[in-house]
Amino acid sequence: MTSAAEARKHDKDQVVSTPARTSRRTLTGYLALPVILAAVCLAMYLWISSLELDSIEARSLNASSLAIATWEHVQLTAVSTVITLLIAVPAGIILTRPFTGRVRPYLLTLLNLGQAVPTIAILVLLAVAWLFLGFQAAIVGLVLYAIVPVLLNTMVGLEQVDDSILEAARGMGYSKMGALRKIELPLSVPIILAGVRTALIINVGTATLAAYINAGGLGEIIVAGLSTNRVTVQIVGAALTAVLALLIDYIAGLAEDMLRPEGL
Amino acid sequence: MTSPTNATSHDGRVMIRLEELTKKFPGQKQNAVDSLTLDIPEGDIVVLVGPSGCGKTTTMKMMNRIIEPSSGRIILDGEDVTSSDPDQLRRRIGYVIQQIGLFPHQSIGENVGTVPKLLGWDSKRISTRVDELLEMVNMEPSQFRNRYPKQLSGGQKQRVGVARALGADPDVMLMDEPFGAIDPITRDRLQNEFLRLQSEVRKTIVFVTHDIDEAIKMGDRIAILQDGSHIAQYDTPEQILTAPANDFVADFIGKGASLKRLNLSRVADIGLKQLPTVQLGTDREGVMAALRQTELSAVLVLDGEGRPLRWVGAEDLQRGGGRPLDELGLAPEAAVEARATLSDALNELITARYSITIVVDSRGVYQGVVDIDQINDAIRTMRSTAVAKARESLTDDSMAEQGRLP
C-alpha cells in the first residue's frame, strides 16, 4: 500500500460520517409521517382557536406572522444548505484526489475541531466583531457549521468506492474525470445524500438561533414568547420548528430514496 | 541466466514486446520488475506464473500502463506505446481483474457496453454488440441484459467481466487471475468456456495466475517468473513439464508432472471410442440387439436430440416390463465436453459407472466415450514426443536468446 493510501485509510478512522440509508420504505412508511404532522398542525390550530389571546399573543399568533416566520425559516434552511453543498461537495472531491494527500490529515483535524464550536458562538462572533447582522450573517454561520458533515460524507462516500471498481474503470479507458463523473460520484450518492440530510437537519434546527441576529425565522416567535413570558407563543414556535424539521427530514429521505442509483 | 526458449517455431507476429521493462516502487529497495524482456506472439495465450510477490501483476499492469514503468519500453503491435495517451491505449486492450470490478450501479448491458460507449459508438450498434457478447459468454441477453451485478452469481459476474473486456473487440486482453476467486467446479467450467471462446476469437492474451495447473491448462506458452519478474523459463507447457530449465522451475512444477501432462491434451485430440447407443423409443428387440454388441453390461439411451438419457441393461429391461426406456436403468454421470482435458476425463472416469467418461458437444449431444486404455495410450504418446523435443532443443538452445522467439 502506498503512503497516500495508508493516509486515506487512517483518515477514515477519525471521520464520523452519517451512514447511508440501506433500504427503501413501504407505502405506509411513506404516508405515516405527513399524516401525523398534518394532525399535529390541525390539533395546534384548534387549540389556539379555542383560546382567548391577549394583544401580545395575538401579535405573534396570527396566520400572516406565522407564515412569514415559517417562510423565512425555510429560506434560511434552503439557502444555507444549497451554499453548503456548493462548497462542501467540490471540496470533498478535491480532498479525495491524490494530490491533496499531504494536507488532508491536518485539514480534517481542523474541521473536526471547528465543528466543536457552537453556531451561536459563530453568530455572536460575527455580530460583535464585525457588526454583521441579518439574513446574510445567519447564512454564513449556518454554512460554516453544516459544511463539515457534508464534506466528510462526500469524502467517505468517494473513498468507500471499491478500488477494484475504480481500477476496472481506468483499465477500460475512462479518464480520471470520466471515472469520477460516471463511476465514483454515482456510487457515492447515497452517502453524500446522507450528509446533505444531516446538514439540512442541522440547519433547520440551528436557524432558530438566527433570531438573535435579526435574521427572522421561527426562532423569532420563540424569542418573542420568551421575552414577553407568553408560554403559548413559545410552545407554538417550538412546535412549528419541530414540525418543519420533521417535514424537511422526510422530504430529504424521499430524495435519498429516489436519487439512489438503481443496482446499489 | 540460461533459459531454453521455445523450440517449437512460431510463425505468428509479435503482438506485445517488452524491452528491459523495469518498475521500482517508491520506497522499495529492489525492483518489483527488473529489466524484463519478453515477446508475446499474436493469437496466443501467454501465462505469467510464479510465486506470490514475484511481480506478475506489476508486469501485466505496465502493459496497459495502470502502473507506469520506471524504465524500458512497451511495444504494442509494432508501435511504441510507452508514452502514448494511456486512456486511448486502454480502450484498445481488454482488461479482466480478479475482483472483476463490475460497476454496481450499471446494468449488465451497460457494463458490457462500457468500452464501445467510451469509443463513441451509437446506441444501436452498442446494444447489438452487447447482445452478441453476452451470447458469446453463454448468457441469454434477454434474461441478463437489464439485471444488475448484485443479481448475478460469482461465475456469471466473471463471464460478464470477460464479455466487458471483449467490448470493442480488442486485439489484446490482459487477465489477472480471472478465475481466482471462484469455486473449483465453476472455475473449471469457465476455463473450458474461455478456451472455446478463445478458439473462436483468437486474441492475444496475457494471463496471470499463481497456479501452475491453470497455467498448463490455459497457456500456449508459459513464462515462469522469479522474484523481480526474472524469467526462469519461457516455453510451451509441454516443454516446461518435460524439460524444466532449472531447479526453480522443477520445484515450481512440483511433483506429479506426468499427471499434469494430462492437462495438456484435450478429449478432442484423441479419437473417441464409439459404443452402441439406442434412441429413446427403440423397442425391446432393438435394445437387446445393442446390448449384445456392446462390451458393457448396459447401453446408453439417447433422447430425441441425441443427448444421453439413461444407462439401460438387460436386467432393467426384464424388470421394467413394458415401461418406456427413460424410466429404466440409471441416469448417466456428468459428461465432459470435447474441450475438456484428459485430466478432466480421467477424473470423471474414476467415479463413473462402467469406467468410461461420456463426451458431449456444447449442446449436450452425445459424441462418444473415453476409457482408461485411451488415456494410457495418450500418456505414452505424449511422453515419447516430449522426450524427443527435449533432445532436439538441447542442441539449438545455446544460440537462442532468453525470452525471445527464435
Ligand SMILES: Nc1ncnc2c1ncn2[C@@H]1O[C@H](COP(=O)(O)OP(=O)(O)OP(=O)(O)O)[C@@H](O)[C@H]1O
Ligand atoms: N503499489 C505498490 N507499491 C509498492 N510496492 C508494490 C506495489 N504493488 C506491488 N508492490 C510490490 O511489488 C512486488 C510485486 O508485486 P506484484 O503485485 O506484482 O506481485 P504478484 O506476482 O502479482 O503477486 P501475487 O501472486 O501475490 O498477486 C511485491 O513485492 C509487492 O510488494
Ligand SMILES: [Mg+2]
Ligand atoms: Mg498479483
